[in-house]
Amino acid sequence: MAYSSGIKYDVFISFRGTDTRHGFLSHLKKEFRQKQIDAYVDERLESGNQISLSLVTAIKESLMSLIIFSKDYASSRWCLEELVEIIECMEKQNQIVIPVFYNTDPSDVRHQKGSYEAAFVKHDINYKERVPSWESALNKAANLSGFHSSIYEDEAELIEVIGKCLSTRLNIMFPSDxxxxxxxxxxxxxxxxxxxxxxxxxxxxxxxxxxxxxxxxxxxxxxxxxxxxxxxxxxxxxxxxxxxxxxxxxxxxxxxxxxxxxxxxxxxxxxxxxxxxxxxxxxxxxxxxxxxxxxxxxxxxxxxxxxxxxxxxxxxxxxxxxxxxxxxxxxxxxVKPLMFDDSVKLFMSNAFENNSFLDMEWIELSRKVISYTKGVP
The missing domain is CATH 3.40.50.300 (P-loop containing nucleotide triphosphate hydrolases)
Incomplete structure (x- = not known):
């Protein structure tokens, strides 16, 4: 579904497959389907050092990005490159970005501690030139308002709250015509x-x-x-x-x-x-x-x-x-009839293709029609 030019998806989900693909993520996808939230989920296994052009495009074509920070998220160069693109979209396109700290402490993400520190020790050796960008993206994302799995009773409650949050945001962004x-x-x-x-x-x-x-x-x-x-x-x-x-x-x-x-x-x-x-x-x-x-x-x-x-x-x-x-x-x-002027406006918007340049006689005729029908559309 396309809401406006260049937008194809409601939300892009960034995740570490080995941590979440067959558990938390699968249940989250089901919740989104039930709420008619169109989510882009990369079902392919990560490969190579750089994310594909199609994945970058999917991020840019999404209204929101949901980042699932799990224990081994930072060990994936693929995830970190996704995150850099997501933060760039947030800063340049005002994309909404929502972090989910899944069995992970936000401070570990923000300051690269715990499992994130261990992952960056390896990255410092092999990908030293990319590390500053990754660290910056992690810090910015971890400072955003999001969801901490530790404060919820179970995963079902967490997933329900995430689904409701995204659905509400979409309704605010795109109120009914x-x-x-x-x-x-x-x-x-x-x-x-x-x-x-x-x-x-x-x-x-x-x-x-x-x-x-x-x-x-x-x-x-x-x-x-x-x-x-x-x-x-x-x-x-x-x-x-x-x-x-x-x-x-x-x-x-x-x-x-x-x-x-x-x-x-x-x-x-x-x-x-x-x-x-x-x-x-x-x-x-x-x-x-x-x-x-x-x-x-x-x-x-x-x-x-x-x-x-x-x-x-x-x-x-x-x-x-x-x-x-x-x-x-x-x-x-x-439900009572519209006010007279509103009734005229509604009538003219439907009766004439372009009512901005109507002659006065057509406007007066419209007012007579509305008077005759007592304002009933």
């Missing part, structure tokens, strides 16, 4: 207040309004902004249409499969769910958006009594029928 739409910023802010991010209760928020008012757009923008903060998330679009085409059980299985990250999970009952599935969901803080719910039966079948979601979960429902939200909904956000 939806947030640039006319008049939507205030609506998103209003919905955030209703969600009460951080509270431990399970909250259900209804978004209600007539067709074409932007209910789905608002829900999608909020989902894109916050989904990385949850352990499971699912945006189920066009529930009314999809249930007519495939049946409600198809949608229920789709939600559970997505939240539990298990392909083709099949629940045969429209009401309730097996105990083992409920127990798994209770351990997860999830974000679910059910878009275009048309009746309360759909809502009951898809999320039930809401007692099966973990603390801090959020369910967002969009609907044209306020009666759907009569039970079990904590707050209802009514």
């Amino acid at each position: 939806l947030t640039g739409l006319v008049g939507i910023d205030q609506r998103i802010a209003d919905l955030e207040l209703l969600m009460k991010q951080g509270s431990e209760d399970v909250r259900v928020i209804g978004i209600w309004g007539m067709g074409g008012m932007g209910k789905t757009t608002i829900a999608a923008a909020v989902f894109n902004r916050f989904h990385s903060e949850y352990e499971g998330y699912c945006f189920l679009a066009n529930v009314r249409e999809e249930s007519e085409n495939h049946g409600i059980m198809y949608l229920k299985n789709k939600i559970l499969s997505t939240l539990l990250k298990e392909h083709d999970l099949h629940i045969g009952t429209p009401n309730g769910m097996p105990h083992y599935v409920k127990r798994r969901l209770l351990r997860k803080r999830v974000l679910v958006v059910l878009d275009d719910i048309s009746d309360s039966d759909q809502l009951e079948s898809l999320v039930g009594a809401l007692d099966c979601f973990g603390c801090g979960s959020r369910i967002i429902i969009t609907t044209r029928d306020k009666q759907v939200l009569a039970k079990g909904v904590d707050k209802i956000y009514e």
